[in-house]
Amino acid sequence: MGLVCRVVEEAGIATVCVSTGRDITALVKPPRSYFVNAPMGNPFGQAGDVATQTRILRAALSLAMECKDAGRIVDDPMQWPAPFAFNPAPPTAEARERQLRK
Amino acid sequence: MEPIRYVDTLAEKYGALGFPPYDWSRFDDAPLTPLGKPLSACVVSLLTSGGVSRCGMPPFQADARNDLRLDSVAPDAPSNDFRIHDSYYDHADADVDLNCVFPIDRLRELAAAGEIGAVAPRLWSGFMGRIYKRQAVLQDKAPALAEMLRADGVDLLVAVPA
Numbered sequence: 001m002g003l004v005c006r007v008v009e010e011a012g013i014a015t016v017c018v019s020t021g022r023d024i025t026a027l028v029k030p031p032r033s034y035f036v037n038a039p040m041g042n043p044f045g046q047a048g049d050v051a052t053q054t055r056i057l058r059a060a061l062s063l064a065m066e067c068k069d070a071g072r073i074v075d076d077p078m079q080w081p082a083p084f085a086f087n088p089a090p091p092t093a094e095a096r097e098r099q100l101r102k
Numbered sequence: 103m104e105p106i107r108y109v110d111t112l113a114e115k116y117g118a119l120g121f122p123p124y125d126w127s128r129f130d131d132a133p134l135t136p137l138g139k140p141l142s143a144c145v146v147s148l149l150t151s152g153g154v155s156r157c158g159m160p161p162f163q164a165d166a167r168n169d170l171r172l173d174s175v176a177p178d179a180p181s182n183d184f185r186i187h188d189s190y191y192d193h194a195d196a197d198v199d200l201n202c203v204f205p206i207d208r209l210r211e212l213a214a215a216g217e218i219g220a221v222a223p224r225l226w227s228g229f230m231g232r233i234y235k236r237q238a239v240l241q242d243k244a245p246a247l248a249e250m251l252r253a254d255g256v257d258l259l260v261a262v263p264a
Contacts (some may be wrong), residue, residue, distance in 0.1 A: 029131065
């Protein structure tokens with residue numbers, strides 16, 4: 001997604017990324033990023049939390065307006081209420097087969 | 103808590119299954135196009151890569167690799183008319199409230215309040231995770247999206263990776 005933002009930005013359209021992966025964002029460097037330290041499924045907060053969803057969207061829009069240093073990451077102050085981890089489903093048997101054949 | 107170290111975690115999890123470490127793109131700098139007008143005059147679009155599709159469309163494949171599908175989403179689509187298929191992240195919250203990952207209701211509210219100029223005529227869902235065909239994105243799919251954004255008069259794209 002960071003790559004997509006870079007291409008769109010190069011084409012002359014401003015972009016802002018709302019990211020939950022700070023290390024990945026720092027590597028790929030989209031033009032502007034708003035980092036939310038939340039699970040990957042919750043970049044705008046929790047279900048039904050309209051106030052937080054609006055606050056984060058507004059913050060991202062403001063960043064798009066104000067940011068003048070390319071590649072900048074701004075950190076949202078929210079503390080997620082519980083510890084969380086990253087647990088992607090393992091690749092399918094078919095994907096593993098394909099990989100192991102390489 | 104400290105931000106999750108996704109790069110290390112992925113290398114560990116997939117490495118244990120025989121996959122080589124993912125070769126992340128790394129850049130020292132980034133392009134920047136200033137927004138040439140106030141937000142209240144900007145046409146804003148949204149892009150999610152979270153496997154989000156309208157109920158009337160075929161779902162995304164939850165375990166997709168190299169899926170370059172990109173759906174356009176009507177700006178007035180009801181937020182309860184979507185489903186999410188993506189095994190990469192926990193979307194339980196977004197299943198009941200799409201705005202957790204794709205805040206279309208919130209964007210429409212900001213447009214109604216005049217904080218942004220307008221919601222774009224097309225919003226976007228695609229570029230799901232685990233795309234290894236980087237050149238296809240860089241040279242074909244992302245430029246095609248930029249062209250469609252331009253055609254729609256979009257000033258600002260809010261992108262939400264998942």
